[in-house]
Amino acid sequence: MTERFVDTYLLYLLARASSDISNQFHRRLKNHSLQVPEWRVLASLSDGDGMTVGELANRALQHQPTMTKIIDRMESSGLVQRRQGKPDRRTVGVFITTEGRRRVDAALEDAKVHEAEVLANYSAAETVRLKEMLMTLISRNEPQPHQD
Amino acid sequence: MTERFVDTYLLYLLARASSDISNQFHRRLKNHSLQVPEWRVLASLSDGDGMTVGELANRALQHQPTMTKIIDRMESSGLVQRRQGKPDRRTVGVFITTEGRRRVDAALEDAKVHEAEVLANYSAAETVRLKEMLMTLISRNEPQPHQD
DNA sequence: AATTTTTATATGAAAAGGAATATATTTCCG
DNA sequence: CGGAAATATATTCCTTTTCATATAAAAATT
Numbered sequence: 001m002t003e004r005f006v007d008t009y010l011l012y013l014l015a016r017a018s019s020d021i022s023n024q025f026h027r028r029l030k031n032h033s034l035q036v037p038e039w040r041v042l043a044s045l046s047d048g049d050g051m052t053v054g055e056l057a058n059r060a061l062q063h064q065p066t067m068t069k070i071i072d073r074m075e076s077s078g079l080v081q082r083r084q085g086k087p088d089r090r091t092v093g094v095f096i097t098t099e100g101r102r103r104v105d106a107a108l109e110d111a112k113v114h115e116a117e118v119l120a121n122y123s124a125a126e127t128v129r130l131k132e133m134l135m136t137l138i139s140r141n142e143p144q145p146h147q148d
Numbered sequence: 149m150t151e152r153f154v155d156t157y158l159l160y161l162l163a164r165a166s167s168d169i170s171n172q173f174h175r176r177l178k179n180h181s182l183q184v185p186e187w188r189v190l191a192s193l194s195d196g197d198g199m200t201v202g203e204l205a206n207r208a209l210q211h212q213p214t215m216t217k218i219i220d221r222m223e224s225s226g227l228v229q230r231r232q233g234k235p236d237r238r239t240v241g242v243f244i245t246t247e248g249r250r251r252v253d254a255a256l257e258d259a260k261v262h263e264a265e266v267l268a269n270y271s272a273a274e275t276v277r278l279k280e281m282l283m284t285l286i287s288r289n290e291p292q293p294h295q296d
Numbered sequence: 297a298a299t300t301t302t303t304a305t306a307t308g309a310a311a312a313g314g315a316a317t318a319t320a321t322t323t324c325c326g
Numbered sequence: 327c328g329g330a331a332a333t334a335t336a337t338t339c340c341t342t343t344t345c346a347t348a349t350a351a352a353a354a355t356t
Contacts, residue, residue: 004195005256006207010263011170013282018162019209020289025159037342047152054304059154061167066343068306073342090304090351108153115158121288130285133278134161140269141168185312202334214313216336238321238334 025114032107037062037070038079042104043111045080045096052091079103173262180255185210185218186227190252191259193228193244200239227251 006012029039040060045051051059057067071094074080079100085093096104119127154160177187188208193199199207205215219242222228227248233241244252267275 004192006191008279009191009259010266010279010282011166011173011259013279013286014162014166015170015209017282017285017289018159018166020286020291022159022163023291024289043154043157044152052304053306061163063344064305065307065345069342072306088304088352092305111157111159118158118285118289130281131156131158131161133281134158134165137165137266137278138161138168141165141172141266143168143171200334201336211314212335213315213337217312220336236322236334240335 021118024118025111028110028114029107032103032110034103034107038074039104039107041067041070041074041094042079042096042100043108045094046101046104046108050083050085050093050095052086052093054091056094074100169266172266173259176258176262177255180251180258182251182255186222187252187255189215189218189222189242190227190244190248191256193242193248194252194256198231198233198241198243200234200241202239204242222248 026036029036032039034042037060040062041056044056044059053067053071054064056062056071057064060067060070062070071080071082075082078097081095081097083093083095085091119130122130174184174187177184180187182190185208188210189204192204192207201215201219202212204210204219205212208215208218210218219228219230223230226245229243229245231241231243233239267278270278
């Protein structure tokens with residue numbers, strides 16, 4: 001078993017940790033009859049009062065045209081609703097429906113349980129430390145507004 | 149700006165950090181005329197002597213049928229080559245070609261430079277600590293062999 | 297105020313991905 | 327040994343994503 005470049009490459013470690021642990025949870029989503037993009041949208045909408053398509057795309061780490069289509073499908077299946085809200089009439093507000101909320105609530109509980117399991121071997125202090133490191137990494141690497 | 153569930157959710161922090169930082173690097177890949185899956189495969193193959201399709205799928209965090217198709221495309225464009233190697237004749241070895249190596253070498257240098265930039269504000273000790281935490285997280289959450 | 301530039305969302309064609317399954321080979325176990 | 331189960335890869339069909347661009351509204355410029 002040779003030592004390979006990617007084994008200590010930060011981007012690989014992040015991608016592998018994210019992928020492995022997310023996949024664990026995604027298997028549980030089946031119990032809630034939710035697809036991954038649906039979960040991401042509903043979780044984002046769960047504790048605010050609506051977001052625009054663009055905000056959702058950013059939150060759910062998707063491109064904007066992808067999010068438009070995800071919202072199309074979720075609107076068809078009654079999980080969310082589009083509604084003009086803001087004075088800026090270019091934006092489109094997306095709101096969770098009663099049915100959407102019903103479906104996401106159980107998944108949210110499951111997410112908290114799953115997170116606790118993942119962190120079961122960590123002390124509270126270690127958990128905080130881990131999350132702080134990730135938040136620092138994120139804030140230091142926020143996407144720059146596009147420029148050529 | 150309300151505090152939302154996902155803002156402190158471990159899976160979200162991992163996905164966001166991975167996504168933001170990976171996207172930074174993926175923009176640089178264009179300079180090397182490499183697509184993301186091509187980069188992942190070539191980086192995986194760069195310092196060994198061939199891997200099977202299954203090993204590559206695992207390394208590159210892709211499903212096996214997806215990897216089969218990635219290899220199809222990369223073989224067409226001359227970056228890798230399929231070759232039976234092992235005694236187990238079910239497996240198919242994938243090897244980097246001279247052209248593949250030529251293309252990946254510059255990208256590898258760039259990856260190291262980029263990683264150094266991302267970690268510029270971290271001391272050596274902090275860098276080690278961050279990577280160790282990720283490696284621990286990974287080893288504690290390795291995918292279990294499938295069972296029903 | 298009219299024109300240009302930027303920003304937010306949507307659309308359409310092409311590419312990629314995913315789930316289920318087929319095929320070939322190997323391993324397991326009576 | 328011989329058949330059943332398991333494993334590695336490929337294939338098929340269908341869904342989703344991506345890239346480029348269109349459209350509409352707002353902001354900036356003159």
